Amino acid sequence: MERNLNNALSSFSDYALEFRLCFNPTKSIATFFTTNKRLYSYQPTLKMDNKNLAYEKHPKYLGYVLDPECYRHHNKTSLYFNNWHNNRRLKRNSPFSYADHLQLPLSHIEPHSLKSCLSPSEGLPRVHFHFNMFAPVTKQDLIPAHLRQLALESINEILCDAIKIYTDGSRLDDRAGSGIYIENSAIINESDYGELWILSDSRSSLQHLHNWTQVGDKTSISILHNLKLISKHHDVHFQWIPSHVDIFGNEQADRLAREGCSLLTTSSPAITYSEHQSKINRQISKEWNIPPSHHWYAAREPGSFLDLNCDRASKTAISRLASGHTKCLSFFEGRKTFKFCSKCKVQQASAEHILDCLGLSREDLYDSPLLVIDFLRVNNLMDLV
Numbered sequence: 401m402e403r404n405l406n407n408a409l410s411s412f413s414d415y416a417l418e419f420r421l422c423f424n425p426t427k428s429i430a431t432f433f434t435t436n437k438r439l440y441s442y443q444p445t446l447k448m449d450n451k452n453l454a455y456e457k458h459p460k461y462l463g464y465v466l467d468p469e470c471y472r473h474h475n476k477t478s479l480y481f482n483n484w485h486n487n488r489r490l491k492r493n494s495p496f497s498y499a500d501h502l503q504l505p506l507s508h509i510e511p512h513s514l515k516s517c518l519s520p521s522e523g524l525p526r527v528h529f530h531f532n533m534f535a536p537v538t539k540q541d542l543i544p545a546h547l548r549q550l551a552l553e554s555i556n557e558i559l560c561d562a563i564k565i566y567t568d569g570s571r572l573d574d575r576a577g578s579g580i581y582i583e584n585s586a587i588i589n590e591s592d593y594g595e596l597w598i599l600s601d602s603r604s605s606l607q608h609l610h611n612w613t614q615v616g617d618k619t620s621i622s623i624l625h626n627l628k629l630i631s632k633h634h635d636v637h638f639q640w641i642p643s644h645v646d647i648f649g650n651e652q653a654d655r656l657a658r659e660g661c662s663l664l665t666t667s668s669p670a671i672t673y674s675e676h677q678s679k680i681n682r683q684i685s686k687e688w689n690i691p692p693s694h695h696w697y698a699a700r701e702p703g704s705f706l707d708l709n710c711d712r713a714s715k716t717a718i719s720r721l722a723s724g725h726t727k728c729l730s731f732f733e734g735r736k737t738f739k740f741c742s743k744c745k746v747q748q749a750s751a752e753h754i755l756d757c758l759g760l761s762r763e764d765l766y767d768s769p770l771l772v773i774d775f776l777r778v779n780n781l782m783d784l785v
Contacts, residue, residue, distance in 0.1 A: 402444040406446060409448055413449060425448040428453050428454075429455065429456045430454070432444060432457075509672070510673075512616040512673055516612070517612075518612060526632075527635075528636070529638045530554075531603055531606060531610075533641075534553060545645075548645040551642055551647055552647070555639075559595060562594050563593045563596050564582070564583070565580060565598045565599065566582070566599050566650050566653040570661050571661065572658075572661040572662075575661050578656075579652070579656025579660060581652040581653040581656060594635075595635045595636070596637065597639055598636070599639045599650065600638065601650060602640075606638045617674070688702055692723065696762070699722055705718045705719050705722065709770075714773045717773065718765060720751070721751045721754065721755070721765055722766075724751045727783070738753075741754065741784070742780065742783075743779050751785075754784065754785065758772075758781075760775060
């Protein structure tokens with residue numbers, strides 16, 4: 401164990417040296433967590449830069465827990481995931497069960513680089529990102545005409561010898577397209593151009609490239625390499641502009657992107673981790689918006705009580721009554737059982753009985769939810785819900 405930990409620390413030090421990160425052994429400590437009583441007082445001798453790390457049993461701060469397997473050719477979790485077989489039982493609706501339901505182990509995922517493609521000490525000194533215009537704005541705060549005026553003012557501030565490139569993307573069902581618009585006159589007249597301005601209405605894409613130390617997908621790495629080459633001779637600016645406010649260049653790029661969606665192209669079967677995450681989020685959102693199919697539930701969609709003007713406990717109580725899954729619900733031999741109602745002390749406190757006992761109906765949950773909450777509080781029934 402001690403040898404494996406020291407090997408892992410050595411690999412970690414090599415990683416830090418490669419990317420010019422500095423770790424001070426005199427300010428670092430080692431600690432050991434275990435549930436084995438015989439190893440409770442065990443103090444491994446760990447070294448960093450050939451210096452013994454001080455040992456502290458109960459550290460105030462914990463920087464990281466180092467797994468030696470992370471620096472080998474495989475990781476324990478990924479190895480188990482890839483070798484998993486369908487004949488193994490899984491807990492229903494667990495994350496692992498859901499991953500198998502989506503057939504993630506069978507998907508071809510694009511390798512994700514864990515190393516930064518650029519040196520942190522160099523970075524991209526001549527590449528600039530502008531996420532706002534003259535003032536921080538959001539599309540929800542201003543009318544389209546005002547947004548258009550601010551965007552035009554920002555565009556007009558760009559130097560005359562700069563090349564302006566408008567980009568946009570579009571998605572139609574399972575197909576996607578991209579569009580790029582550059583004025584011909586700008587290319588012909590500016591053989592010796594100055595700055596490059598890339599104008600995009602996708603703020604998230606610009607933020608993704610701006611956080612280049614965390615970029616690991618092939619497409620983004622290729623973009624960063626090209627930016628590094630171009631920035632040796634020209635300043636490159638990424639400018640966010642609002643969409644659908646009648647900016648001519650942006651509208652042309654949007655039209656080209658929509659046309660690109662209709663083209664049949666051969667794409668790689670591999671998808672990135674972020675695309676996997678988006679796919680899973682869409683699936684979960686789709687399933688979340690499907691109301692439960694049992695006789696008691698009458699809401700049009702889940703989460704309809706979240707907009708009530710009341711505290712969180714009240715929203716939770718109303719949601720539980722509407723779904724029928726109250727706190728006092730339990731299962732015995734496959735049958736639903738409830739605690740006895742603390743008001744009448746005769747029948748089980750199911751959601752239906754609680755409302756009947758208060759002289760209310762299921763319709764009152766949706767027509768007068770705050771009235772139901774008041775009745776629950778006055779009769780001390782909140783603990784059952």
